[in-house]
Amino acid sequence: MKMQSLQLLLSALLLLVVSPSPSTIIVKGDNTALLVIDVQECFMDFTGTGDPGSLAVSDTSAIIPIINKIRKDAGCVFDTVVRSQDLHPDHHISFASTFGLEPFAHLSGNKGGLPLTCFSADSGLAEGSACCPTYYVNRDRVDCDTQLCPSPENISDDAKMSIFNSTACEKCKESPGECFDTTQAMWTDHCLRSGDSGFPVGLDTKPTDVVVQKGGNVHVDSYSAFLDNTKRLKTSLDDTLTELSVGTIYMVGIATDYCVYFSALDALSLGYEVYVVTDAMRGISESGVAAALADMEEQGATLITSDEMFAKGCPRTSTTQKSTKQNRKTKSSKKVRKQGK
């Protein structure tokens, strides 16, 4: 009897020791979201007018009927649909033209992206962060022979005003210890608020869809729909999904090797269960897509095709639908995921 009590006590103590503290555990909701990443005119190979979008990604028109079919034939899988929207102001930090450079300069000359020095705002929100080209923060820290530098003689006056309007240019000069380094790829001017940032006409949408905008901060880019590129500040997406009790995400969209990739990794680290629908997305380079898919899977995402989703089928009657949904919820409610997975 005494031995049993001792065993019980030891078991209780062991449970206390091995149980993660409440702050390290995230219990995600039971609901499921379809996350449609950046399916916008600007990334389309052919827009409604027949012209390519401002940052056209090859073969993107082909995914629209697939995404529509997912919504139509596998709609019972989702409780909510969220569409992210890349939406930039003029002279955005991701535009090569802002710095007098050629688009895709990060891919030529083996110099990589433009070195930036950034700080994160105390607010924790993406709008508060800022970056400045390291070239303008501390010229000595950049070697323009081996690193990408702005081309000052080619920068317009308006762009100059925008660049130096970044609080990071002064703040990181005065307090370098509060700042950190990153790099920025140099794209075409794309997805402007005043341009082709809207959703393609052929993409089925509903008034109940949630739209999460990103890239609105002129001084910081945001590939991931969850975090800006400083990787320290959140967009509204995680809070929105939490409010909607979402714990599982099916991802589709553009580009597999950039915005989908970074969104998937952030979703995993935030504790979501992630399914990547491989035929409902397109990427910028073949090798980039292969590497991104492999890494997403490695990090814990499940790669599936839309046919595999359709094969599961949606029940025809509401009674069956309810019971299937209940089964799924019962299964998913058991999930407890650790932060920082």
Ligand SMILES: [Zn+2]
């Ligand atoms: Zn963008």
